[in-house]
Amino acid sequence: MKKIAFYALLLAVAFTWAGCKKLGNYQGGVVSPYIPMYDLRNLYKGTDVTLNRDNMFGSDRITGIVVSDYSGKNMPAAGYLVIQDHRRLTLLRGISIPLGADAAKYSSGDSVTVNVLGGLLTRADGILQIKNISAGNVTKISSGNAIPANRVPSSSILASPSDYESTLVAIVKGGFDPIPTPTDKFGGDKVVNDGFENINMHTEAGATFAGTALPVLANFYGIVFNTAGADGKLTPQIRMRKPDDVQVLSSTVTKTRAVISGFINDVSGGDGNYEYIQFLATEDIDFSETPFSVVVTNNAGASTPAGFPTNGWATGGGSPAVGSVAATVFRTFKFNLTSGTAKAGTYFYVGGSGKTINGSSSTSMASSNWIRAFNYTTQSGDGFGEKNGGFFANSGNAFGMAIFADTLVTKDSTPIDAMFISTGGSLFSAGPPAVGYRIANNDFYDIVNPITLDSQPFYRQGSNTLSLSYTTPADQGFYYKLGGIYNARLGKWVKARTQQIVQLTKASTIDQIEAEFPTGTLPTTLKN
Known part of the structure; x- marks a missing residue:
């Protein structure tokens, strides 16, 4: 038996060796004649490269869509034929080929191939390009190809x-x-x-x-x-x-008088009466003369009324416990801002009357500029929204907040600023009629899609899908410090807000949410 097993092993090794030898001579693979633009550009390491099949991995040409267009007379004087492709890892890359006057013979949307053997890959005048390519090396395949808009910050x-x-x-x-x-x-x-x-x-x-x-x-x-x-x-x-x-x-400048700059949804300990939102005034505001309102929305599965918010930010809802019937959470809850002032470039607050930085027994914020604060665990909202144990969710479906330049909020009201956390829940229905939470034109959202120009006034409609995300674990005192720079003179965000998380303690100071603290964690600021 041992001899039989030994001979069987020898035969297996022999067949394996023979199989490997045969596979080593397999001629089924064919090198593509086209080198992706991504790989071509990576050949340049700071010194000129003469292109040949060896350094182009067996290829000898490139292919792509022309994006240069000389009809407006704004291309560089060298006469670049500019083409792009995304053949490698779907990463879009381009290259410029100086053809002189011949470059104008090609139009944006032309599909071309270019034989680049013998070309010199070099950076000249700051531009990576392939020199020594004649017009005869370029072949047009087709015209009028669509070029998808490539939105890049x-x-x-x-x-x-x-x-x-x-x-x-x-x-x-x-x-x-x-x-x-x-x-x-x-x-x-x-x-x-x-x-x-x-x-x-x-x-x-x-x-x-x-x-x-x-x-x-x-x-x-x-x-x-x-x-x-x-x-x-x-x-x-x-x-x-x-x-x-x-x-x-x-063609006009539209300015936002106050923007959302931060908030805390899950303080250390019980949330009730201790949640708050921080706002930055972008100009002087006297709320007794120009009243505002702030509305928050909670879309937990137990929130009422259920389903899509047919009345948008004015949906309201919620109910207190009655006997054996459990309480339900509101869909939206409103604070009216009708007194107090805020100077341009300063922060003001809206939230619970606890007025502390991180829940019970934490640093007092009573000396900060609270424009509206009341105990929302015992008092219902100004106009809609039932009293509750916490007006923000801590996980799960989306919650959001919006500020309006009026105390009258209806299903058709558009906020001057809005922000959402997470994406779940019954938030938007295309209808007809379309229903949901209306958004503002800001750094996150667009009432009209800036690319397609389609109307999209609601969160989760069209391109309005951006949101902040929940921070876990719960009950840790995470403050959402949004950063960003709003330019009041231009009436726009010049640095978009980002989610920066500061973990507060009971002893945290106001500088942690209003100043650069810790290092590199910037507050939302005003620029003129």
Whole structure:
């Protein structure tokens, strides 16, 4: 038996060896003639590369969609044919090929292939490009191909200029600083802010739209080109290609008088009467002269009325316990702000009459600017919303908050600012009729989709899907410090709010929620 087993093992090894040898000569794989743009760009490591099949992994050409367009006369003088693709990991990358006057023969949306054998991959004038390519190396495959809008925050372009170089991007909800006057035109270098960062937009003096008046708010479609400093650092600029690369959204400045800057939904210990919302006044407000209101929404499964909020922020609801019948949680609850003042650039608060930073027995905030505070565990809301043990949820379905420039809130009322945490629950129904919680035009939401221009006035409708997220575990005193910079002069967010969590203790001080504390955790601030 031992001999039989030994011979069987030898035969198995022999067959395995023979099989491996046969597979080693398998000729079924064929190298693609096209190298993805992502891989092509990665060949450049700071020194020029002459392209050949060895360094291009057996390939000899590239393919993609043309995004350059010379009809508006705003492309660089070198005459770049700019093409992009996302053949590797769906990552969009582009490259510029200096063809001189021949580049103008191709239009945005053309599909082309380019034989790049012998081309020189180099960075010249700050732009990574392939030199020594003739017009005869370019073959047009088709025309009129759609180019999906690639919305990219300016902060991402500034952080990784090489990744976005030679691609067509959409700078959405961009505005100029300073605010344009009627005589300001596109020609020259302009600073554009899209709510994330400032980025430069360059328009040649000879561009067909150089003399067009600047809009207040618009989407700008353009190609990212880089310039290089003496230290080699790349600085990106956006170049629109033609007049219709501007999609005007507004010609007027609309200012928000107060914005949500932070809140605490789950203090250490019992929540009842200790939750609060922090707001930043963006201009001087006398609430006795111009009343406001704040509405919160809780969409837990036990909240009443159930289903989609047909009356939006004015839905109200909830009920106290009666005998053996358990209490239910409201859907919305309102605070009226009808007295007190707030100076521009200062914080004010709305919430429970406990007025402490982190629940019972914690640091008092009584000296802070409380515009409206009452014991919501024993008193119902101003107009709607039943008294409750906590007006914010701690986990599960979405909750939200909104501030209105009026005390009258109906299903048709639009807030001046709104923010949501999480996404679950019965929040929006397309209907007809559509029902839900109306949003504000802010750094998170858009009443009109800025890309498609479709109406989308509700949370969870269209592109209005952004939200903050719950922080766990529960009962830890996590404060949501939202950061962000609102420019009152421009009437817009120039740095979008982000979720920053500060874990408070019973001894925490007001600086932890109103100042840079801890290091790098910034409060929402006002810029003029």
